[in-house]
Amino acid sequence: MKNRMTIGRLAETAGVGVETVRFYQRAGLLAEPKRPVSGYREYGEADTRRIHFIKRAQTLGFSLEDIAGLLQLDGPHSCSVAHDLALEKLHIVEDKIRSLESIRDALWQMVRQCELKHRRGTCPIIQSLAHRDSSVSR
């Protein structure tokens, strides 16, 4: 039993769209599959697993380009390359968290000021965005 699938079955099994499968092939993430006389692509379980790999890596913030690199790793230096990439992503994520925390703090201060002062007829949020030397600046 060969378990060969056409593209629709693969897409359904892997939880993506047909167009996504074609897109991944064009992008080099999936190999050009074997094709019978019909011209229909023929996939196996390894392709399902490969798409799952892609999707898992995406949830961790790896771009498709990153993922293409990870998928190519196979050799004695694989782990150090993957390690370095993951470390780089880790730093990017940490930077992004810090940036968002700064934004969160500024927004929080704006919201609080609005709640304290909104009786005065001037909006502290609009004021702080309108002027450079606002009390919100840190």
Next chain:
Amino acid sequence: MKNRMTIGRLAETAGVGVETVRFYQRAGLLAEPKRPVSGYREYGEADTRRIHFIKRAQTLGFSLEDIAGLLQLDGPHSCSVAHDLALEKLHIVEDKIRSLESIRDALWQMVRQCELKHRRGTCPIIQSLAHRDSSVSR
């Protein structure tokens, strides 16, 4: 002395590109300016200030659409509208921080495992991405 500026001077003063100014006008964020016989747009200091408002709001995560709404606020209900929008952005940012923290944790665990185990010839990062029931799953 009128202090009128053509588009290049406005762009330079406001710290954006000429194309950006034209884009903001098309997007409705800047008003159609007065034009002499030359057909050249004529700007004043208020336009500089308006662009600064836009840029400040952008750094806080407001989209151009959000900002267009903020720029229109002028009236007794302005502050509550701005407050609600800022509160909404605050929640979005907090959600995003939590999501990134989860990603950070997963990446950190991967990196650590790689550093502990990379002598064995199999890469824990690749392994964890390749299989559903990995030790990295939380």
Next chain:
DNA sequence: GTAATCTCCGTACATAGGTACGGAGTCAAG
């Protein structure tokens, strides 16, 4: 007057990751 720079406008392009479409061919079930 000349040359360089600026401006205009409509259109196209970039990014990353998809998604949709239309015409034609293939497959499977009744």
Next chain:
DNA sequence: CTTGACTCCGTACCTATGTACGGAGATTAC
């Protein structure tokens, strides 16, 4: 055989926020 579903492929489209281009007109400085 017919019909409906699936597939193919090349092209176009979406999102949000810009950026670039090319031909033509206007301005500025020497």
